[in-house]
Amino acid sequence: MEHRSVHDPRRYPWHLFFLLLAGSVLSVLALLPYVSVVIAPILAGHPLRLPLPLIALIQGITYFSVAIGLGLLLARKIGLGAPYLEGWLYGKPYPAGRGWVWISCFTGMGLGVAIVIVLRSNLGAALAALPVATEGSMPIWKRSLACFYGGLGEEIVMRLFLMSLVAWVAGKVWKTASGQPSAGAFWLANILVAVAFGAGHLPLAAQLTRLTPLLVTAVISLNGVAALGFGYLYWKRGLESALLAHFSADIVLHVLGPMF
Secondary structure, eight states: OOOOOOSOTTSOOHHHHHHHHHHHHHHHHHHHHHHHHHTHHHHHHSOOSSOHHHHHHHHHHHHHHHHHHHHHHHHHHTTOSOHHHHHHHHTOOOOOSSHHHHHHHHHHHHHHHHHHHHHTSTGGGGGTTSHHHHGGGSOHHHHHHHHHIIIIIIHIIIIIIIIHHHHHHHTTTSBOTTSSBOHHHHHHHHHHHHHHHHHTTHHHHHHHSOOOHHHHHHHHHHHHHHHHHHHHHHHHHOHHHHHHHHHHHHIIIIIIGGGO
16 A cells, blocks of 8 residues: 655645654653663763763754655655654545554564564674673663664654655656656665665664674664665555554564563
């Protein structure tokens, strides 16, 4: 089931913009207890000039204002968006049924379980120095709060903004008779953004341990495969589906997985 944005394309969805911005900033603040533990060794040698919450708040508002502002604009141009939130905010019809909720949750949980299995394999040994392999000693409430950033903040940047941008650009070359990006353009965008999502985890990994070919492969492939699933849901069912799938995957990966 493909979807189309339900908001009037002639008017910018400011209500949705501010709702997503508020949620994104809150997700950044929710991540801080987790991050403060992860980067503690780094901060020990390089203390910050400003309190971490203040830095996160300033950067979060700036970063997500740009990502959401452009993301919503681009998504409308290629028929994507957040159909359920838009329907709720603007009183417009939206796709019927709640099957998308179950599909999103089970997709996310399935991806999370697959990653946990890999982490327990020989390939997972390459990630031994990273938080995902050592966070079992961290309080569960910190791991739980961190899931909101992955499920909201990362999806807004990677799917709403970046995937919409790449699909819009690719659609200039590969498009349907109606002028919308073709399936090939969406797949190209999904694959490129999935690789970028995986590579985006490397800078932190480099701060915590030495990068090796095996480590780079593991980080990009594990995150990239999950991102392909999130991107497909964004394309076919809307931003809300991708958010829910990512959140469900993180619950398995960061909350349930470390228990075992």
